[in-house]
Amino acid sequence: MSRLTRESVSRLTREAGGRYAPPAPARELTAVSADGARLHVEVHGAVDDPAAPAVVLAHGWTCSTAFWAAQIRDLAADHRVIVYDQRGHGRSPANPVCSTDALADDLEAVLAATLAPGEKAVLAGHSMGGMTLMAASGRPRFREHAAAVLLCSTGSSRLVAESLLLPMRAGRPRTWLTRKILGSRAPLGPVTPLARRVLKYGTMGPGSAPAMVEACARIVHACPRQVRYSWSKVLDTLELDHEVGELTVPTAIVVGTADRLTPAVHARSLAAALPNCVGSTELTGIGHMTPMEASEPVTARIRELVSTYAVIKEGA
Numbered sequence: 001m002s003r004l005t006r007e008s009v010s011r012l013t014r015e016a017g018g019r020y021a022p023p024a025p026a027r028e029l030t031a032v033s034a035d036g037a038r039l040h041v042e043v044h045g046a047v048d049d050p051a052a053p054a055v056v057l058a059h060g061w062t063c064s065t066a067f068w069a070a071q072i073r074d075l076a077a078d079h080r081v082i083v084y085d086q087r088g089h090g091r092s093p094a095n096p097v098c099s100t101d102a103l104a105d106d107l108e109a110v111l112a113a114t115l116a117p118g119e120k121a122v123l124a125g126h127s128m129g130g131m132t133l134m135a136a137s138g139r140p141r142f143r144e145h146a147a148a149v150l151l152c153s154t155g156s157s158r159l160v161a162e163s164l165l166l167p168m169r170a171g172r173p174r175t176w177l178t179r180k181i182l183g184s185r186a187p188l189g190p191v192t193p194l195a196r197r198v199l200k201y202g203t204m205g206p207g208s209a210p211a212m213v214e215a216c217a218r219i220v221h222a223c224p225r226q227v228r229y230s231w232s233k234v235l236d237t238l239e240l241d242h243e244v245g246e247l248t249v250p251t252a253i254v255v256g257t258a259d260r261l262t263p264a265v266h267a268r269s270l271a272a273a274l275p276n277c278v279g280s281t282e283l284t285g286i287g288h289m290t291p292m293e294a295s296e297p298v299t300a301r302i303r304e305l306v307s308t309y310a311v312i313k314e315g316a
Contacts, residue, residue, distance in 0.1 A: 020215035020292075022066040023073055031084065031113040034105040039255045040065070040091035041084040041110055045076030045282065053122070053310045054084045054115060055302060056145075057293040058107065060153075061231050064090030067126070067216075070295035073302025075302065082114045082121070086128065088227035098230045100240060103128070104136035111145045120147035122305045124298075125293050127262060130154030134240045137247040144266040148250040148278075148309040150301055152290045153259055155266030156240040156273075165202055183232040186226050205258040205287035216289055244270060250278045250309050252301055256286030256293065278305075 025042035032038055042065055046052035056076055058065045065083040085092035087106055095102070105132055115121060123146050125133040130151040136142040142280045155162070160182065163174045168174040188195065191214065199217045200208055251274050255267035262280075271280040281301065286293045 002133050020066075020069055020212070022069040023076065025110060027224055029113060031109040033087070033102070033105075033109040035095070035097055035102065037087045037095040037097070037102070037106065038083050038093055039087060039106055039110060041082065041113060043114060044072050044081040044083070045079050047080055049080070052078060052080045053306045054080045054082060054119065055306065056111065056114070056121050057124070057127050058084070058125040058129030058132045059086060059089070059182060060125075061235060062089070062220045062228050063126070064219055064222070066090070066219050067289075068291060071124075071291060071299050071302065074295075074299045079306065082110065084110045084305040085185050086132070089223060094224065094227050094230075098234050100131065100135040100234065100238070101298075102134050103132040104139055104142075107132050107136045108139055111141050115145050117144075119145060119312060120310050122148050122150065122310050124150040124152065124302055125154065126152040127154050127288065128235065131156070131235075131238065131240060134243045134247060137243050143249075146249045148252070149247065150252050150254065151267075151270060152254045152298060152311075153256065153262050153288050154270075155238075155262045156244050156270060157238055157239070159238055159262065159266075162263060162265055163207040164263050183229065183236060185225065188221045188223075191267050195221070200287075202260060203288045205256060205285045205293055207285055208287065208289075208293055212292060216292055233314045241273070244273045245275060248275045250276050250305070252305060253280040254283065254290055254294075254298055254301060255280070256283045256288065256290055258285050259288045259290075262289040 025044050026047045027043040029041050030038050031041050057068045064085050068083050072081050074237050088094040123133055133149055160179050163178045165178050166174050196217050200213045253267045255264050267280055271277045283294045291298045
């Protein structure tokens with residue numbers, strides 16, 4: 001599949017309901033990573049207001065900037081909101097290099113391209129986006145710019161072994177079957193009723209509205225098959241436990257109690273290991289796609305982090 005244009009991304013989500021269509025950015029640019037990978041970046045909201053706090057949003061595996069539509073719409077009213085497509089996703093071209101180091105390099109490139117020297121921002125990452133923040137935690141540019149972090153529905157290791165995708169007892173057979181499913185090379189094909197049911201079961205809570213499931217399915221199905229497969233190999237062998245200890249800025253966690261891909265055991269492990277955890281929230285009945293399924297609580301947590309850690313009060 002060719003990489004997406006803004007028009008095709010907007011059309012995919014508009015067809016599922018206007019509330020899930022990503023708004024037009026105030027500015028678009030390309031960030032160039034350490035290995036030359038080109039990353040599509042969008043800046044929304046108060047781009048000309050130097051007092052507007054900055055928020056950087058990193059999406060997860062098989063998603064794109066469109067995934068953050070709800071957060072962009074809310075936060076852009078009084079923030080500068082920066083979103084980007086992970087390499088190979090959305091409008092960022094595929095690259096043969098897929099690794100957690102590459103994710104960290106890419107984030108550093110985005111921060112350098114969008115923030116002034118020393119400028120602080122709240123960084124939020126969902127799933128693989130959260131892993132991106134963990135991978136970059138010890139990097140100089142991350143430490144220069146990160147005021148606080150929100151980790152949504154993510155983990156630092158044992159993703160396949162801890163997955164609840166299959167209703168089986170934990171052990172080698174479940175891990176083997178889960179690895180085969182998540183690492184499948186099979187094309188996802190069009191968004192059919194069966195495809196929506198499968199995606200809802202695997203990634204969303206049982207109460208997810210049909211329009212929300214449709215919008216999420218269109219985003220996920222737009223990810224090229226080879227990109228999906230290549231990054232599944234990285235997630236299978238993920239080992240970022242050491243990097244969690246390097247994440248010293250104030251860090252909050254959000255997870256859904258119905259998350260099958262990164263269940264709450266990961267959030268609890270992160271909360272115990274983080275040097276500066278400022279709260280972990282478990283959202284009842286919510287699945288893996290927390291920023292879409294529980295957009296208001298997630299956005300509220302971002303706003304709280306901004307007001308507490310990123311906004312310089314008068315007289316401070």
